[in-house]
Amino acid sequence: MSPPDHELTGATVELLQAMIRTACVNDGTPSSGQEVRNAELLAAYLDVPGIELTHHEPIPGRRSVVATLTGSDPDAPAVGLLGHTDVVPVTADRWREDPFGGELIDGEVWGRGAVDMLNLTASMAVALRTLAARPRRPRGTVRFLGVADEEAGGVWGAGWLAEHAWEEVACDYVLTESGGLPLASPSGVKVVMGAAEKGIGWRRLVVHGTPGHGSVPFGADNALITAAEVVRRLDAYTPRADLNDFWQAWVRALPVDERMQAALLDPDRIEDALAALPPRLAGYSHAVTHTTFSPNVVHGGTKSNVIPDRVELELDIRTLPGVSDEDVKGMLGEALGDLADKVTVEEPPHSRPASASSVDTPMFDLLRRRAEAAHPGAEVLPWMIVGGTDAAFFRRRGVPSYGAGLFSAKASLPEYRARFHGDDERIDVESLGLSAQLWVDLADGLPDA
Template identity: 65%
Template sequence: MSAQRFDQLADQRPGQPAQHGSGPEPALTGPTVEVLQAMIRNACVNDGTPISGQEVRNVDVIDDLLGDLHRQHYEPLPGRRSVLTTVEGSDPHAPTVLLLGHLDVVPVSADEWREDPFGGELIDGEVWGRGAVDMLNLTSSMAVAVRHLADRPTPPRSTVKFLGVADEEAGGTWGARWITDNAWDDVACDYVLTESGGIPSPGPAGPRIVMATAEKGIAWRRLTIRGTPSHGSMPWGSDNAVVTAAEIVRRLTAFEPTAQVHEHWRAWVEGLPVAAEMHEMLLDPGRLRDAFAGMDTTVARYCHAVTHTTFSPNVIHGGTKANTVPDKVELDVDIRTLPGITDDDVDAMLSEALGELADRVELSLIVEGRPATSSPLDTPMFDLLRRRAAAVHPGTEVVPWMTVGGTDASFFRMRGVPAYGAGMFSSAMTLPLFASRFHGHDERIDPASLGLSAQLWVDVVDGLPG
């Protein structure tokens, strides 16, 4: 279906965005549901260990779907397979679009779920299971869109590449990072579309559709804290590494680097339907904290994260035996950086936070870090995403947002390729609902959102000016 016809369809149903649940092209909805169900059932759970994930099983699902289309596999470790396929466009001047979906999912606490997290069943009008919103929903819709484009009598205008990757949930070491480092020519493109967008965010003046244009950087650090071993029966005056680590954790938690009002935060706040006084507070680094006080906790937590480099001490190991004063503690700190913050800045902040205890700590990297990244808002692609969102959800506006978690978009942005978190969700999915299901219990999605996302990818590769 052409972009133009999609507009017309949308126009025929003014004021009824929820009605798009059955359209606009149901032909794409059914296959996307089936591919999603198969991928959920494969349970490609990535727990961070190199042997987990085993995404080869989800690549098999995609291989079955894509059948005769030429595909390239990448498998830097056994079972950690990724897949690339390309459908050539008709217009050599049109930009090449890469649809980027990850194949792995995060672990579950199965006891907390109402339904089987790996059942992939359609229950009460929703597909249930781990990955239903992060992001097997989009990955399946991308694969189905590419199949559809290849089967159509007319080729898409833009060349489209679909890359299904392993290991996104553990930083992309065996997926997007490996492929962009080792096979860049294969995945070179003009735009990348991936997760974290197209979600209706309710507001007093009507919903806004968020699309991710930036994300925070990752600078995880392991802090090794030393003490002196001695007998636990005589603790007075001992040099106990656990005691030192406890004080370090306290200082890290109390540490507040200066708030930054950067352009992505400004763009987000400008579209916020709040009173002028609140606007001013949100754009004033000195008064941000006061603004958070009156907000819903989840919203305030996001607003804080997007305006601060954050430090979260999340894993601690220390001591060996109840009767021995420990001589070593390892503390893993999840550090997320704002645009412009370098590794040296991070180490300087740690030093400031720890004060004289900084001398007691050895710093090392947990994973290779990456800086915060962003993409311009004035591109033909972002324009097109705005128009598509307005066509599906009449009367809404697209707002750019910075994601505070990491995605594979960063590997492309670091090489100068604009990458956006996109997708298209029905009115049944709102940002708070999406956020509660993302890595949460009872993750699930309505089929309408699957069809709308598949249709978006088709519209985008047909709709970009050459």
């Protein structure tokens, strides 16, 4: 693989710094984010001969930009580089540096979005402009999508574009976040590439009781006390583990001994084995083998002297591939047991099934080759992302979509995951250059569709 060139790296650093400083913080409310600022920045950067620019702004401020470099051969596959432009909120006083300063300190760019995912979004825009500046166009079309609202489910970004502007955004492959990270393992270095992600099926549980005077609690039908037991049962509930292919591959990469590996691959012993893993490995390992239920929000009660008759619990449910809404209903019934008749389950509108792409494609082969060239001796490990990304909107339409990128050993997987939505988010300059170079090389290296 061509080493990242200086210009590519320098341009990515500068664009990333500028994008961090716009502070497009998406707190989940429709008026937050205001990604129009990053969209304008990107459009100005990509306003060069050969690139066709359009944008969509479904509600004020939530602008996404589409930049297309048409290839020389209409039969060659079109590649979509999909980057979000929003970031999650910060707890600023926990940071060592200004989260929106975009400072370059000791070879690292600091700030919210430095790993999720303004780093990749900037590197994608830089790659597109680099390709456009060459005398010869790439054979296949390369399309950059700088999208709003990924951090709140893509409703005003990729989800909106896939529904309302499909002709404009359609591609043969889509590449987005959550891949390219090296991981040291007993069997050598692995580089993960995202090939699947879990589904999202949030639910609101309304727990019912009977109102009464707070001075007479004995024998009362208090919805809050029932809700406490509902939460306890949800926490104790474990559906049977699914030892899917991603899990099998992941276990072989885990830094644990053979006895532990065998236990993790045994359906009867996996729960105890998960509990014995170090915490930094256990969370992901549990999530990749289970549909999970996390009660995260509670609203209830009206007044200190009134026994509540209604408490609402919001559950973050993440489903494995193959798990349907009907299955989730069954699992909730199992978890609640005899309390099920005191609870109404409401389904909010934004749920989506798990999605996966075949890794048997020319694009995945190419990702594999580039990653192995950057990390000699390493092996690429297709993995399942347990959160959500915008790839889901494209997989749903049959487009093979991968979580990609390319990172240096300084951004190892455990380190990177800790910075995701965390404090002191930052990325090393070498990783920025590697990712920008990857997108350029992919545009050059694809065989015909």
